[in-house]
Amino acid sequence: MPYAKPTSLLQHRLGARVVRTDEASRFAGSFDGSKIAFDCDAVIRVRKDADVGVVMDLANEYCVPVTVRGGGTSLTGSASPRFGGWVLDLSRLTKVRIEAEAGLAIVQAGAKVGDVQRAAAAAGWFYPPDPSSKEHSTIGGNIACNAGGMHGGKYGVTRDYVLSLTGYLPTGERVKWAGEFKKWSAGFNLRDLWIGSEGCLGIVTEAVLKLIPAPAERWTLLAAFRDEAAAFAAARALIASRLQPAILEFLDRASVGCAEQASGKPVFAEAPKKPVLLLELAGSSAEVTEQKKAVLAWAEEYAVVSRAARSREEAEELWAVRRKCSPAMFALGDSKLNEDIVLPLKSYAAFGEFLEKLKKRHRLAMPTFGTSW
Numbered sequence: 001m002p003y004a005k006p007t008s009l010l011q012h013r014l015g016a017r018v019v020r021t022d023e024a025s026r027f028a029g030s031f032d033g034s035k036i037a038f039d040c041d042a043v044i045r046v047r048k049d050a051d052v053g054v055v056m057d058l059a060n061e062y063c064v065p066v067t068v069r070g071g072g073t074s075l076t077g078s079a080s081p082r083f084g085g086w087v088l089d090l091s092r093l094t095k096v097r098i099e100a101e102a103g104l105a106i107v108q109a110g111a112k113v114g115d116v117q118r119a120a121a122a123a124g125w126f127y128p129p130d131p132s133s134k135e136h137s138t139i140g141g142n143i144a145c146n147a148g149g150m151h152g153g154k155y156g157v158t159r160d161y162v163l164s165l166t167g168y169l170p171t172g173e174r175v176k177w178a179g180e181f182k183k184w185s186a187g188f189n190l191r192d193l194w195i196g197s198e199g200c201l202g203i204v205t206e207a208v209l210k211l212i213p214a215p216a217e218r219w220t221l222l223a224a225f226r227d228e229a230a231a232f233a234a235a236r237a238l239i240a241s242r243l244q245p246a247i248l249e250f251l252d253r254a255s256v257g258c259a260e261q262a263s264g265k266p267v268f269a270e271a272p273k274k275p276v277l278l279l280e281l282a283g284s285s286a287e288v289t290e291q292k293k294a295v296l297a298w299a300e301e302y303a304v305v306s307r308a309a310r311s312r313e314e315a316e317e318l319w320a321v322r323r324k325c326s327p328a329m330f331a332l333g334d335s336k337l338n339e340d341i342v343l344p345l346k347s348y349a350a351f352g353e354f355l356e357k358l359k360k361r362h363r364l365a366m367p368t369f370g371t372s373w
């Protein structure tokens with residue numbers, strides 16, 4: 001192992017239970033969600049914030065490459081130890097504290113996003129960023145990747161909820177950017193430079209997150225359309241009408257086909273294998289009641305068929321269509337390559353046409369789904 005000396009020094013400082021060099025630990029740290037794998041000298045499962053400083057100080061002195069790791073759900077290989085050295089695993093730093101009065105969450109980097117959401121909800125607050133990986137990905141990883149999710153259109157992405165960051169520079173020096181306050185306007189904004197930097201500028205160990213009041217009511221509708229172009233036109237019309245759904249998800253025919261194959265039943269018996277939009281309204285009871293009327297009129301005008309959930313259980317069944325579609329795609333082949341693209345609303349129709357041509361030219365299955373605003 002090329003970094004045997006600093007690794008044994010680190011073991012001496014933090015203990016062999018923290019600095020793991022056994023094959024099973026190194027294997028577990030060798031890949032992320034992309035399955036791109038590289039061996040490393042050690043996986044360091046830190047137990048406290050200060051351990052990160054010790055690791056970085058020694059890594060800096062001996063020029064050991066360090067790859068930071070949260071939940072390891074990255075789909076780009078960014079948590080795989082491309083240059084060997086050490087994998088710095090923060091998944092044990094899991095403390096979450098809610099400041100209910102101020103609407104803040106003070107969260108260690110290894111806390112799972114789903115746990116933060118549940119802690120916020122228990123105090124009557126809402127933490128909106130919700131990547132589909134939220135039960136496995138960590139707040140530190142979400143900050144490093146500026147993760148988004150289905151709520152992005154209305155509520156924004158991780159960056160919009162980070163008030164301050166505490167962490168370590170590659171030299172091992174502890175830093176804090178901004179603080180536990182919502183208004184911050186003085187000085188260089190290094191906090192936002194760190195967000196989305198994928199661990200290249202420093203290591204986040206704690207964040208203060210802004211929470212917002214939890215919506216009192218939610219309402220879910222699933223609508224099927226004649227074809228993809230009709231679904232895109234309907235999505236544009238909905239947004240142009242100033243309605244702000246909390247979630248607006250698009251699934252093309254191929255994605256719906258995969259979900260139907262996985263569940264063994266059509267999404268809409270009246271219109272099988274049609275592209276769908278799945279939307280959720282969220283807000284005060286009065287807001288949702290008002291918007292519901294407008295959405296039902298919109299569905300009447302644009303959709304072939306639509307179905308509103310009458311209870312949270314029914315809503316969950318509708319959301320299951322969305323959740324199943326990605327894993328269900330393995331019915332089409334034994335591997336898949338995910339591409340995450342972002343388009344201006346006005347380019348949806350042109351993109352749809354381009355995609356159809358691309359599918360024909362390459363004769364490849366290209367199921368397309370995602371947040372449509």
Ligand SMILES: Cc1cc2nc3c(=O)[nH]c(=O)nc-3n(C[C@H](O)[C@H](O)[C@H](O)COP(=O)(O)OP(=O)(O)OC[C@H]3O[C@@H](n4cnc5c(N)ncnc54)[C@H](O)[C@@H]3O)c2cc1C
Binds near residue numbers: 137145202
């Ligand atoms: C099934 C599935 C669904 C997904 N859905 C979404 C989605 O809806 N939206 C979305 O945005 N992403 C999604 N992703 C991608 C991934 O979950 C996110 O990028 C997530 O933010 C990664 O978090 P993590 O804790 O797993 O980080 P890791 O994968 O461990 O690390 C990701 C990157 O962040 C760095 N990093 C991790 N922790 C820290 C830290 N504390 N300080 C500094 N750098 C750090 C790592 O070095 C690496 O570069 C999905 C992935 C999967 C597998």
